[in-house]
Amino acid sequence: MERYEVHEHDVLVVGAGGAGLRAAIEASAMGCSVGLVTKSLLGKAHTVMAEGGVAAALAHVDPQDGWETHFRDTMKGGSFLNHWRMAQLHAQEAPDRVRELEQWGALFDRTKDGRILQRAFGGHTYKRLAHVGDRTGLEMIRTLQDRGVHQGFDVYMEVTLTRLLKDGDRIAGAVAYRRDDGGIVVFRAKAVVLCTGGVGKAWRITSNSWEYTADGQALAYDAGAELIDMEFVQFHPTGMVWPPGVMGLLVTEGVRGEGGILRNRQGERFMWKYLPEARRHEYAADEDEARRWVEAAVDAKQTNDRRPPELSTRDNVSRAIYTEVKEGRGSPHGGVFLDISYLPADRVKRKLPSMYHQFMELADVDITRTPMEVGPTTHYIMGGIRVEPDTGAGTVAGLFAAGESAAGMHGANRLGGNSLSDLLVFGRRAGAGAAAYAKGLGSTPAVNEAEIEAEVADLLAPLSRGQGESPYDVHKALQECMQTLVGIYRSQADLEKALEELERLRGRARAVRVEGSRVYNPGWHLARDVQNLVTASEAITRGALLRKESRGAHSRLDFPNMDPQLGTVNMCAVKTAGGMRVSPTPLPQMPAELKALFEPAKEKVG
Amino acid sequence: MSHGNGGGEATFKVFRGDARKNEEIEYKVPVEPGMVVLDAIHWIQANRAPDLAVRWNCKAAKCGSCSAEVNGKPALMCKSRLDHFPAGEPIRVRPMKTFPIVKDLVTDVSWNFEVNKRIPAFKPRANAEWKWQQSDIDRAQEFRKCIECFLCQDVCHVLRSHELKHQFAGPRFLVRIAALEMHPIDGEDRLPFVKDQAGIGLCNITKCCSEVCPESIHITDNAIIPLKERVVDRYYDPVAMIWRAITGKNGKK
Numbered sequence: 040m041e042r043y044e045v046h047e048h049d050v051l052v053v054g055a056g057g058a059g060l061r062a063a064i065e066a067s068a069m070g071c072s073v074g075l076v077t078k079s080l081l082g083k084a085h086t087v088m089a090e091g092g093v094a095a096a097l098a099h100v101d102p103q104d105g106w107e108t109h110f111r112d113t114m115k116g117g118s119f120l121n122h123w124r125m126a127q128l129h130a131q132e133a134p135d136r137v138r139e140l141e142q143w144g145a146l147f148d149r150t151k152d153g154r155i156l157q158r159a160f161g162g163h164t165y166k167r168l169a170h171v172g173d174r175t176g177l178e179m180i181r182t183l184q185d186r187g188v189h190q191g192f193d194v195y196m197e198v199t200l201t202r203l204l205k206d207g208d209r210i211a212g213a214v215a216y217r218r219d220d221g222g223i224v225v226f227r228a229k230a231v232v233l234c235t236g237g238v239g240k241a242w243r244i245t246s247n248s249w250e251y252t253a254d255g256q257a258l259a260y261d262a263g264a265e266l267i268d269m270e271f272v273q274f275h276p277t278g279m280v281w282p283p284g285v286m287g288l289l290v291t292e293g294v295r296g297e298g299g300i301l302r303n304r305q306g307e308r309f310m311w312k313y314l315p316e317a318r319r320h321e322y323a324a325d326e327d328e329a330r331r332w333v334e335a336a337v338d339a340k341q342t343n344d345r346r347p348p349e350l351s352t353r354d355n356v357s358r359a360i361y362t363e364v365k366e367g368r369g370s371p372h373g374g375v376f377l378d379i380s381y382l383p384a385d386r387v388k389r390k391l392p393s394m395y396h397q398f399m400e401l402a403d404v405d406i407t408r409t410p411m412e413v414g415p416t417t418h419y420i421m422g423g424i425r426v427e428p429d430t431g432a433g434t435v436a437g438l439f440a441a442g443e444s445a446a447g448m449h450g451a452n453r454l455g456g457n458s459l460s461d462l463l464v465f466g467r468r469a470g471a472g473a474a475a476y477a478k479g480l481g482s483t484p485a486v487n488e489a490e491i492e493a494e495v496a497d498l499l500a501p502l503s504r505g506q507g508e509s510p511y512d513v514h515k516a517l518q519e520c521m522q523t524l525v526g527i528y529r530s531q532a533d534l535e536k537a538l539e540e541l542e543r544l545r546g547r548a549r550a551v552r553v554e555g556s557r558v559y560n561p562g563w564h565l566a567r568d569v570q571n572l573v574t575a576s577e578a579i580t581r582g583a584l585l586r587k588e589s590r591g592a593h594s595r596l597d598f599p600n601m602d603p604q605l606g607t608v609n610m611c612a613v614k615t616a617g618g619m620r621v622s623p624t625p626l627p628q629m630p631a632e633l634k635a636l637f638e639p640a641k642e643k644v645g
Numbered sequence: 646m647s648h649g650n651g652g653g654e655a656t657f658k659v660f661r662g663d664a665r666k667n668e669e670i671e672y673k674v675p676v677e678p679g680m681v682v683l684d685a686i687h688w689i690q691a692n693r694a695p696d697l698a699v700r701w702n703c704k705a706a707k708c709g710s711c712s713a714e715v716n717g718k719p720a721l722m723c724k725s726r727l728d729h730f731p732a733g734e735p736i737r738v739r740p741m742k743t744f745p746i747v748k749d750l751v752t753d754v755s756w757n758f759e760v761n762k763r764i765p766a767f768k769p770r771a772n773a774e775w776k777w778q779q780s781d782i783d784r785a786q787e788f789r790k791c792i793e794c795f796l797c798q799d800v801c802h803v804l805r806s807h808e809l810k811h812q813f814a815g816p817r818f819l820v821r822i823a824a825l826e827m828h829p830i831d832g833e834d835r836l837p838f839v840k841d842q843a844g845i846g847l848c849n850i851t852k853c854c855s856e857v858c859p860e861s862i863h864i865t866d867n868a869i870i871p872l873k874e875r876v877v878d879r880y881y882d883p884v885a886m887i888w889r890a891i892t893g894k895n896g897k898k
Contacts, residue, residue, distance in 0.1 A: 080700070081758060082793055083708045141775065144767035144828060146782045146789060153776030171786065177707065178789060188758075189766045196755070219747050248702040282679020288705050397705060400724060401679065511691040555696025558663075559748040562695030 041495050043223035048074040048193070049477040051213060051228035052470070053200050053255065056084030057176070057459060058442025059234035060183035061466030062431075062473070063192050066232070069474040073192035074226060076215065078199050078250050082184045085236055085248055086462065089176025090291035090393060092158055092168025093140075093463070094456035095133035099150055100157045100339050101165035106130040107636050108164050113457060114637075116162040116352050117421070117450020118591045119606060120268065123629040124428035125448040129457070129464050136463035137169050145182040147171055150339055159296045159336055162352040162454040164321070166336065173291050173393045179459060198224060200254065201567055202494040203231060203262040203438070206484030210262070210437030214494045218564065221557020223495055227486055229477035232431070232439040232469050233259060233424060234462075238272075238575040240568070242417035242526075243518040246278055246289040252568035253575030255444035259424045260574060260614055264433045267446045267609040267624070268422030269575065270582030273453055273592045274527050276356035278416025280374035285401045287416040290377065290394060292455040294411075295349040297390050298333035299379040301360070302410070303368035309375075310348035313359035322348045337386065354452040354592040357415040361527050364414065374414030380407055415527060419458065420575075421449040421592065422582070425611065430476075431469025437476060437484070441469035446609075451591020499557075501566045507552030510565040517544050517572055525580055530596045534584045541580060545573045574619075581621040582610035655727055656735040657685055661697070664746045670694075671735070676727060682738060683711050683722035686750070698749035706859055709794030713750050714739045719796040719857045722750075741799040754795055760814050763842065767825055770832030777829045788824035788868055790860040793817065797854035797864055803847045814843035816854035816864045823868035826875070840876045845869065 050066040052059050055077035067073040077084065098104040109130035114121055141147060141155065147169050148156040157166045171178040187194075197218040204212045204225075212227040235255030239247025260266055277290040295301075303309050314322055323329035323345045335342035349356065360375050370376055379387055384407035388395050391406070398404040398411055423446035424433050431439040442462045449457060501507070524537035548570045553563045588602035589595050608623035653676045658669045672693055674685045683701055690697045701711040704723045711722040716730065716737050730736050744752035797816035803809050814822075822839055825831055839845050852865045862868070878885050 079702055080710065080754065083702045083710050085702070087708045087792070088703050088705065142769060144825070144831075146786055146828065149777060149779045149782070153778055171789070174707070174790065177792065181789065185761070185766065188762045194758075196758075219751075219753070248704070248708075250702065283677045284680045284684045285705075393707065400706070401681075401726075509691075509695055511695060515691070553695065559698040559751050560696045561690060561698060 040492055041223055043225050043491070043495070045225045045227060046074060046193070047227040047483060048072045049228065050230045050232060050470070050473045051076065051226050052232045052234060054084065054234035054236060054442070054444070055081055055194070056086040056234060056236060056442060057179055057183060057462030058466035058469070059084070059232070060180065060187050061463055062232045062234055062441055062470030064183065064187055064190050065467045065470030066474040067190045067192040069471060071474045071477055074195060074228070075187070075192055076195045076198050076200060076226070078197065078218070080196050081194055082180055084180060085250065086176045086180040086459070088246070088248070088289060089179070089459050090173040090289065091160060091293035091296060092170030092175045092456050093133070093137055093179065093459035094160065094163060094167050094454065095137040095169055095460055096130060096167060097134045097137065097155060097157060097169065099154045101341060104165040104167060109133070109167065110633070111636055112162055112164050113454060114450070116452055116454040118452065118601065119450065120590065120609070120626065121450030122428055122447035122627060123633055124627070125465070127633060128428060128468070129448055129461060132464045133460035136460065136467065140179060140182050140463070143182050143186045145178050147178070156339060158293065159346060159350060160292055160455040161295065161350045161356065163456065168296070168456040170293070172389070173293050173391050176459060195224070199564065199567070200258060201498055203258050204486045204490055205262060206486070208436055209484050210435060211484035211486050214491055216498065219559055221560065221563070225486065225491055227483050229480045229483050230437045230439060230473035232441065232473045233444050234440070234442045234466065234469070235444045237420045237443040238572065238579070239417045239419070241517060241521045241572045241576045243522040244278065244287040245417040246275060246287055247417065253571045254568070255440060256423055256578070257571035257574040259433060259435070259438060259440065260578070260612065262435055262438060263614060264435045264438055265425040266423060266578050266612040267425045268450070268582070269420065269578040269612060270586050270610060271421035271451050271592050272417065272579060273353055273419040273421060274357040274415040275418035276353055276360050276415050277377055277413035279402065280370070280412050280414040281372035282402060288397070288401070289416065289418070290411060290413050291391070292353070293391060294377060294379055294394060295347075297379060298336065298347070298382055299349060299377050300347070301349050301356070302376045302378060303363045304370060305368060307368070309363055309368070310351060310356065310359060313355060314348055314351055315355065318351075322346060322351070337382070352452055353455060357527055358594060360413070360415055370412045372412050374412040376410035377413045378410035380409055384408075419443060419453055421451065421453055422446045426469070429468065430472025431465055432472055432476070439469045439473045441465040451593060498567065501551050501553040502557065502563060504552040507550045508547060510548070510551045510553065510562055510569050513544060513547045513551055514565060514569050514572070516547070517569065517576065520544065521576055525576070525583060528594050528596050529583050531584070534580055537580045538577070538584070541573060541577050548573050577619055578612040578621065581612065581619060585610050585621060585623065655685065657689065658735050658737045659686070659689065659697070659749070660739040661694070661749050663748050669737070680727045681723055682715055682725040682727065682736065685727070686722060686738065698747065698751040700751050707792060709792035709859070712741055712794045712796050712799065714741060714799075719799045721794060721796070721859050724859060741795070743799045743801075743805045744795070756810055757793070757795055757798060757817065760818050761821065764818060764822060764825070765833050765835050765838055767828065767831055768833040769830045773830040773832070775830065781829045784867060785824050785827040787862055788820045788827070790862060791817065791820055792860060794859060796857045796859065800853045800857045802851065802853065809844070809847060812844045813847045816869065819843060819845060819848070819872060820862060820864055820868045823872055826872065836875055836879050839872055840880060845873055845876060848873070
């Protein structure tokens with residue numbers, strides 16, 4: 040049997056992005072021994088890519104804002120499929136989490152009277168996003184990282200978890216490997232918090248890094264936990280479409296928040312056509328009103344003018360761009376134009392410095408003079424591990440989750456800026472939940488040697504296999520399958536075809552051959568990553584098949600409308616002896632006092 | 646053969662192996678418009694060498710993972726466009742020299758994380774008012790743009806040629822210290838650390854670090870020189886020393 044090293048902690052946090060770091064800080068502050076495991080180096084997680092800002096109803100720029108409005112915006116953005124309690128906790132606690140970050144050293148952009156500045160974003164009634172130019176995520180992760188290194192938890196960098204271990208029904212730890220030498224590591228832990236991010240690498244055009252391979256979702260699923268809402272995958276409306284090397288790279292929604300205008304090949308400002316009738320009154324009526332709103336935004340002034348149509352929700356803007364391109368009104372490289380060049384160049388450079396450099400250096404486009412070309416890119420999954428809102432507890436004892444790997448907070452569609460606040464609010468809660476659970480447990484549950492041995496054998500198998508495909512080829516085939524069959528618009532026929540293809544891909548992924556040694560071998564790492572992606576892709580596709588309606592980010596060509604019946608259920612995937620079973624489960628009922636917030640008299644139109 | 650116009654092919658000479666046993670292997674890679682060195686490395690991985698080790702995350706110059714030496718210059722591979730290199734000539738890709746090699750293009754940068762742990766943490770002043778103007782934080786915000794690519798550490802001759810890692814924190818961490826020192830609310834005194842443990846006296850201002858910074862941080866001018874001045878004022882300026890002896894003020898902020 041392979042020798043391995045063993046580490047023991049009360050709480051093992053997996054993933055060192057915003058949620059993982061915040062969870063580790065909290066569990067550690069509560070007196071637990073904490074291990075933080077990350078596939079990458081510390082500080083490189085996808086949180087660094089978050090640009091536009093963190094949503095919190097601080098009411099610094101628009102004093103009318105408050106948690107109730109943030110809650111309403113979030114529920115509406117998510118087409119009411121969100122867990123009401125998560126949306127409530129999030130809206131109520133986000134301002135404290137942002138202030139806390141500031142007290143830990145973060146330097147947000149300021150208002151003229153010296154407080155944290157806030158900017159507009161799609162779906163938010165008021166200017167609500169605390170930000171640092173367009174590098175908010177970097178500021179957040181660096182602040183948490185620097186806080187974390189003095190907190191006293193152990194960080195295991197470039198270590199990848201491959202299996203959760205259980206003692207009966209409870210979590211007991213995990214098996215992992217070190218990337219640098221391929222050595223096996225066993226963690227013994229009372230509680231595991233999964234903060235592993237999303238699944239974006241299942242698609243070809245994506246804003247996500249190599250890390251986004253559904254590890255947490257697959258680990259939890261294999262351990263018996265429930266995944267919900269997996270069919271809701273957000274396609275961010277504005278990714279770069281050219282040159283090919285940068286296709287999918289994110290163009291922050293901050294561009295639209297700062298006044299960016301979307302136009303088609305004919306110069307038409309098309310977003311007005313696509314506003315949902317029920318929400319049209321929330322947006323500017325014409326170019327003049329939109330322009331006045333931008334002028335007020337530039338000066339961080341309050342205004343009664345309504346926001347431009349470009350600030351509709353992401354699902355809506357993505358579909359609009361997709362439709363414009365499909366109907367032949369796209370830009371030369373298959374996107375549409377996003378224009379901020381009409382604003383003063385120095386302002387654009389100051390407010391969107393990363394975007395300015397990104398386009399200048401990677402596409403030879405000066406965004407202060409020329410429009411950008413943009414199109415939808417796979418960005419985020421609203422679904423994931425089902426958790427209990429207050430504690431982040433999953434449906435397996437000792438398993439917790441937060442951030443993108445968890446579900447419930449965003450419903451059918453996530454508002455921009457709600458992810459960074461989600462990480463802070465629920466990262467903290469999951470860390471606290473795991474710590475409380477671990478403290479309640481006397482001793483660390485036992486790990487099973489045979490289970491470890493089986494996992495290690497499985498993990499090493501591709502290295503000694505005489506023949507088989509390259510994992511890169513299987514990954515490419517999976518991305519083509521999901522890109523063409525499970526994209527922005529879905530249909531029964533496509534989804535059924537995708538399921539058949541995924542069945543084949545599962546077999547192919549399990550039979551790959553890996554060249555080279557165990558020492559820092561990306562091909563070997565990908566061999567396991569692809570299996571996780573296939574698991575998540577199956578849950579996404581099965582959920583999408585069952586959800587015979589269009590809601591939020593999930594659009595069915597064959598069912599273009601919302602079905603009120605399906606608005607009362609989550610699609611829930613569990614592992615059974617016969618494979619994956621996906622079925623509807625009832626959505627929790629919102630209490631009367633929160634329901635009352637949606638009565639017309641109480642709604643303010645911004 | 647052309648590097649930028651599509652349809653062509655580029656030649657890469659990539660460092661393969663570890664410190665004990667290594668070689669430079671040549672790969673021919675098809676070129677697409679706008680392609681960067683990291684795209685070529687990914688193509689080689691997917692088509693020629695599946696075990697080629699490389700670190701990368703964002704591919705957008707925001708995470709600082711894909712640092713390497715391209716044609717001898719420390720650079721982010723995701724930002725190194727093929728059409729910026731002379732057409733027809735091979736492009737050499739090697740790991741950063743200053744850090745121990747793990748394999749191929751991946752180096753062991755763990756020393757940097759150890760240095761970071763030793764820097765005295767942010768400590769807000771008691772009763773500070775949490776309000777400040779944008780102009781109060783512009784300087785510190787510049788330092789906080791750092792993506793920890795460690796290219797400045799790689800190029801710094803104190804670390805690279807003289808191998809004084811045990812005496813010198815390197816430009817990255819002088820930038821980090823400067824960000825803390827210039828935070829409007831910070832009340833910690835890091836000058837003893839800057840002088841004795843970070844070894845700021847070893848920097849002789851060649852500005853190599855500023856030249857390679859992908860975030861264009863003015864490392865030398867805005868971070869290191871002001872910190873050097875503070876150290877000089879505190880420890881080496883006789884007039885200031887006498888003034889402190891008379892007034893009893895120790896020069897801390």
